[in-house]
Amino acid sequence: MEGSWYYYKYRRFIKWLGLYLALAGPGIIVMVADNDAGGITTYAATGAKFGFNLIWLLVLLGPVAYVVQEMTVRLGAVTKRGHAEAIFDAFGSFWGWFSLIDLGILDFLTMVTEFIGMTAALQIFGVPPILTIIGVSILMISIFVHGRYWTWEKIVLLFCVLNLIYIPAILLIHPNFSDVIKGLIPIIPIGGFTGDFFFFFMANIGTTIAPWMIFFQQSSVVDKGMTEKDISFGKFDTAVGAFFTVVVAIACVIITGTLLFKPGGVDIESAAQAAIAIMGSSPLVGSALAIGLFDAGLLGAMCISLASSWAMGEVFGWAHSINNKVSEAPMFYAFYFLSLIFAGIVVITPGAPLVLITLFVQVVAVTLLPAALVFLLLLLNNEEMMGKYKNTLMQNILGFLIVFTIIIVSTLYALSVIFPEMFK
């Protein structure tokens, strides 16, 4: 009797797992891609500057990202519309155009930073930037040749697995795990609440939610054809993704915290610089950091360019599904390919203001992030649109608290970029 009960439970679990594996994708992809080239640089710099002291913050950021992204799953599955189209429909053309144009500019600039990360990572292995740009462009274009969402998603998930390269790298450096566990306790590092601490605190929160993530996951849920009955799987998928994003972030901090951190902190400007510094003492770990940086940039570029293309397709009424072949959705793919190619060209253009672009991304992001988050919350509270899937009281309390905090911190972070002396 007991045996058959266990067998029944086992069969149910296998059935559930099969369903989950079929529906898994958008949540994991968006969360892992959140650790893009800029994110990896932030984590590497955090580890080098503060050792393991800010690990607790990264752990807290997982649930924060989950709360925001989970809302996009419900909104996409219920309305069957991407975020750009939903904004146009609910708030009118003024806010619609504002969001779409801002998203286009921001995504393009962010893609440039992804290409900067990718070229810097492969330069460590002696690959010239132009070859990286050409190779990456061919790879990203060839992924769409099949014209099937499923194929695209599984290939991208493979790149997500590669993002976990930091975990085996940790095993090679033998960090002091008792110190790592101490890092889970929320404390302000020795030296107190300095300008540097505040800057890194803001930078880590700033990398947690980017506007493209909201647009990407909602459109992805719609393109995958998820419906109301799939919401629980979508939520679980997002939770799994949030878990991995935190694991990767912590792994990155552990690597630079173990190999680069010295009392007083070490300043590094990019993850590529950290990889080069680590190469001297541990070539394998340095290589892993560089490969991880390349992969992070690649994932980021893939998702960001798609977020813009989906948004444009939704608003202009073009065919905009990855299930369409290139000939069936020419404008959607043209926008995707051209944004890719132009971002690549900017990076290899001699004298291009790449540092300025990298800084400017933070500033443009705070013009869109508050709007995208506020629209998300307002849409999720609309009973006519969401029915029984609208936000509960608890979801609203959490949502408003998180959105408000993200807006304040991101704005302060952008201000610190505009006025570097502000928090010194």
Added chain:
Amino acid sequence: MSGDSIKNYQETKNMVDYVDDRYEKGRVSYVLRRWRKAINDINKKYSKPRLKMTPLVRFSLFALRLYLIMLVVILSYKFYTMVR
């Protein structure tokens, strides 16, 4: 006109229209006109917000406008100090 002449006339006219159409489609002004039409259609389609303008929605949109104006002022100030 005989039947053949009418047929030839129609074929020639179709060919001229086709060439005109192809020529027109290749022009920048045609592309711009199409984009403008698409944008006008979108503006018409979404001219009225579907969301009910409750006090909370009104306040949120007002706060967003204020926030964006504040950002523009800060960026303008930064630009001014950089240029000066």
